[in-house]
Amino acid sequence: MARNIGSQYTTHRVLGRGSAGTVWLGEGPEGPVAIKLLREDLAADPDLAERFAHERHALLGLEHPHIVGVRDLVIGGPDGSDLALVMDLVRGPDLRTHLERERRLAPYEAVAVAAQIASGLSVAHAAGIVHRDIKPENILLEPAADGSGPPTALLTDFGVAKLIDEPRHGGKGGVVGTPDYIAPEIVEGLPPRAAVDIYALVTVLYEALAGFTPFGGGHPGAVLRRQVTEKAAPLPGLPQALWDLMQQCLAKAPASRLRAGELASRLREVLPSLEGLPPLDIGDPDGPDELPAPTEPGGADPGPLPAAVPLVHPDLLDDERATHTRMRVPDAEELAGGAHGTARTPRAPGQARAGSARHQAATRRKRRLAVTVAAGLAAAVALGGWLLAGGDDGTDDGRGPGGTAEQDLPPTATP
Numbered sequence: 001m002a003r004n005i006g007s008q009y010t011t012h013r014v015l016g017r018g019s020a021g022t023v024w025l026g027e028g029p030e031g032p033v034a035i036k037l038l039r040e041d042l043a044a045d046p047d048l049a050e051r052f053a054h055e056r057h058a059l060l061g062l063e064h065p066h067i068v069g070v071r072d073l074v075i076g077g078p079d080g081s082d083l084a085l086v087m088d089l090v091r092g093p094d095l096r097t098h099l100e101r102e103r104r105l106a107p108y109e110a111v112a113v114a115a116q117i118a119s120g121l122s123v124a125h126a127a128g129i130v131h132r133d134i135k136p137e138n139i140l141l142e143p144a145a146d147g148s149g150p151p152t153a154l155l156t157d158f159g160v161a162k163l164i165d166e167p168r169h170g171g172k173g174g175v176v177g178t179p180d181y182i183a184p185e186i187v188e189g190l191p192p193r194a195a196v197d198i199y200a201l202v203t204v205l206y207e208a209l210a211g212f213t214p215f216g217g218g219h220p221g222a223v224l225r226r227q228v229t230e231k232a233a234p235l236p237g238l239p240q241a242l243w244d245l246m247q248q249c250l251a252k253a254p255a256s257r258l259r260a261g262e263l264a265s266r267l268r269e270v271l272p273s274l275e276g277l278p279p280l281d282i283g284d285p286d287g288p289d290e291l292p293a294p295t296e297p298g299g300a301d302p303g304p305l306p307a308a309v310p311l312v313h314p315d316l317l318d319d320e321r322a323t324h325t326r327m328r329v330p331d332a333e334e335l336a337g338g339a340h341g342t343a344r345t346p347r348a349p350g351q352a353r354a355g356s357a358r359h360q361a362a363t364r365r366k367r368r369l370a371v372t373v374a375a376g377l378a379a380a381v382a383l384g385g386w387l388l389a390g391g392d393d394g395t396d397d398g399r400g401p402g403g404t405a406e407q408d409l410p411p412t413a414t415p
C-alpha cells in the first residue's frame with residue numbers, strides 16, 4: 001500500500017532491507033526514486049534526527065557517476081517519526097546478488113567494478129566523507145541504458161554508517177560494520193579514516209575474484225581477529241601487478257594503503273592485462289567437496305577445535321555475514337590469541353586445502369595438547385574481558401542475508 005513520506009514522496013514497494021531500515025521504490029516530484037526509511041527505533045531518537053539534519057548538506061552535495069545520489073533527506077511522517085533518505089533509483093541488482101548468481105567474476109569485470117567504486121571514493125574522501133560500510137550489498141549495478149555493454153557500478157549508503165555509529169547507537173567504544181570488511185584499525189579501536197574504505201573495497205575485489213573474503217568464515221569474532229592478525233592468502237592465476245596492489249591495500253597499517261584516486265588509476269592500468277581471462281579456478285576453503293575427516297585410529301575424535309573467543313555476542317547478530325554489527329573493541333591481548341587463527345587459504349584444483357576437514361583431522365592429532373592449553377587460555381581471556389558494550393536495537397525487519405533486492409523495477413530509470 002502506498003505511503004506518504006514527507007509532503008513530496010510516496011513509497012510503493014520494498015526493494016530491499018538492511019539493518020538500518022527498508023529501501024522502497026518510491027515516487028517523487030521528478031519521477032521514481034529509492035527511499036530508505038530508517039527503522040522506527042532509530043528514527044525515534046532525537047539525536048539521530050539532529051545528526052541527520054546536520055549531515056544533510058554533505059550528503060546532498062556528494063555527486064559522482066559512481067555514487068548513488070542522495071536527493072533529499074526527509075524528517076517527518078504522520079506522527080513526525082519518519083527519517084528517510086531519498087536516493088536515485090538504480091535498476092540493477094546489488095553486487096551481492098550478482099556474486100550469488102555468478103560465484104566468481106572474471107578478473108576484468110571484478111577490477112572494473114572496483115576501479116569505478118575507487119574513483120567515486122576519491123571524490124567522497126576529498127570532501128571528507130568516509131563511507132565506512134563498503135560491501136557488495138552497497139555496490140549497485142546499473143545496467144547499460146541500451147541493454148548492451150557492462151553495467152555501471154555505484155556506491156550507495158554513504159553517510160548512513162556514520163549517522164548510526166554514534167555513542168548512543170554504537171555503544172561505549174563499540175564499532176559498527178560488517179566483520180568480513182572491517183579494517184584492522186577499527187577492530188583495534190582507532191577512528192575510521194579514509195583508509196578503511198580502501199581496505200573494504202579491496203576485500204570486496206578479493207571476494208569478487210575468489211568467491212570468498214580473505215578473512216571470513218566462522219564466528220564473527222574469529223573473522224575480526226583474522227582481520228588483525230592474518231595475511232590474505234594469494235590468489236593463484238592473477239597478474240602479479242594486481243596482486244601486489246591488492247596486498248598493499250589489505251595492509252594492516254592504514255598508512256601503507258593506496259589512496260582512492262591512486263587505487264582507481266592503478267586498477268585501470270592493469271585492466272588491459274585482464275582482458276579475456278576467465279574467472280579464477282580456485283577452491284573455496286569452506287567448499288563442500290572435502291571428504292569427511294577420518295576418525296583417528298585408537299581413539300575418539302576430539303571433535304572440532306574450540307570456537308574462537310567471541311568478540312560479538314551471538315544475540316547481536318543477524319547472521320554470519322552480519323551487517324552493522326555492534327561490538328566492543330577488544331584489547332591487544334585478546335586480539336593476539338592466535339591459537340585458532342585459521343587463514344582461509346585458496347588452493348589450486350586438486351591441492352589439499354589448508355583448514356579443510358581433512359587437514360584439520362591431521363592437525364588435530366598434532367594439536368591435541370596445544371588445544372587443551374589454548375582452550376584454557378581462551379577461557380581465561382573470556383572470563384577476564386568479554387563484556388559486551390552495546391546492544392543491537394534488535395528490531396530488524398526481516399531482511400535476508402545481504403539485504404538483496406526483492407523485485408524488478410519499472411523500466412524508467414534513474415531520475
Ligand SMILES: Nc1ncnc2c1ncn2[C@@H]1O[C@H](COP(=O)(O)OP(=O)(O)OP(=O)(O)O)[C@@H](O)[C@H]1O
Binds near residue numbers: 021
Ligand atoms: N538507490 C537504490 N536503488 C535501488 N535499490 C536500492 C538502492 N539502495 C538500496 N537498494 C536495495 O536495497 C537493498 C538494501 O539496502 P540497504 O542499504 O538498506 O541495506 P544493506 O546495505 O544491504 O545492509 P545494511 O544497511 O545492513 O548495511 C540493497 O541491497 C539494494 O538491493
